[in-house]
Amino acid sequence: xxxxxxxxxxxxxxxxxxxxxxxxxxxxxxxxxxxxxxxxxxxxxxxxxxxxxxxxxxxxxxxxxxxxxxxxxxxxxxxxxxxxxxxxxxxxxxxxxxxxxxxxxxxxxxxxxxxxxxxxxxxxxxxxxxxxxxxxxxxxxxxxxxxxxxxxxxxxxxxxxxxxxxxxxxxxxxxxxxxxxxxxxxxx
Numbered sequence: 125x126x127x128x129x130x131x132x133x134x135x136x137x138x139x140x141x142x143x144x145x146x147x148x149x150x151x152x153x154x155x156x157x158x159x160x161x162x163x164x165x166x167x168x169x170x171x172x173x174x175x176x177x178x179x180x181x182x183x184x185x186x187x188x189x190x191x192x193x194x195x196x197x198x199x200x201x202x203x204x205x206x207x208x209x210x211x212x213x214x215x216x217x218x219x220x221x222x223x224x225x226x227x228x229x230x231x232x233x234x235x236x237x238x239x240x241x242x243x244x245x246x247x248x249x250x251x252x253x254x255x256x257x258x259x260x261x262x263x264x265x266x267x268x269x270x271x272x273x274x275x276x277x278x279x280x281x282x283x284x285x286x287x288x289x290x291x292x293x294x295x296x297x298x299x300x301x302x303x304x305x306x307x308x309x310x311x312x
Contacts, residue, residue, distance in 0.1 A: 127264070255307060
């Protein structure tokens, strides 16, 4: 929702929920998340949902969430956990891919890399709409019409012009002022 609206309340809520899950659902031994919280009544066994079905599994969803949030907030810990979760699931992904489609999305993100695109200034949302006319599956977006404390946007705002920063792994190309130029940087 944040990547479509650039309303920071959504991304801050997502980060808060992920941090809650890390504190109450994460199992450091397996590197995966339990289906129930450590605050819930004790069960005979705490299960972990691993394979995707009609809806993605809770673990594959959480791994993808951690990956995206790591790119927006520069949280290396999130990325390390997502990578470990994927590593744990790779044997089953290759054996039974039809039950691990959401894991395959994460695998593609790691294998082919992801662009982090920061859109800043009064034309940020307009530029995003223009970029969205082209389907690009391996992009994480952050945007703001003013200053922002989100790591991908921090210290990128200029009062005099709207800019688009195309980055990979925290390294950005020269900023551009047109959506077409940003698309060229991504697609070339």
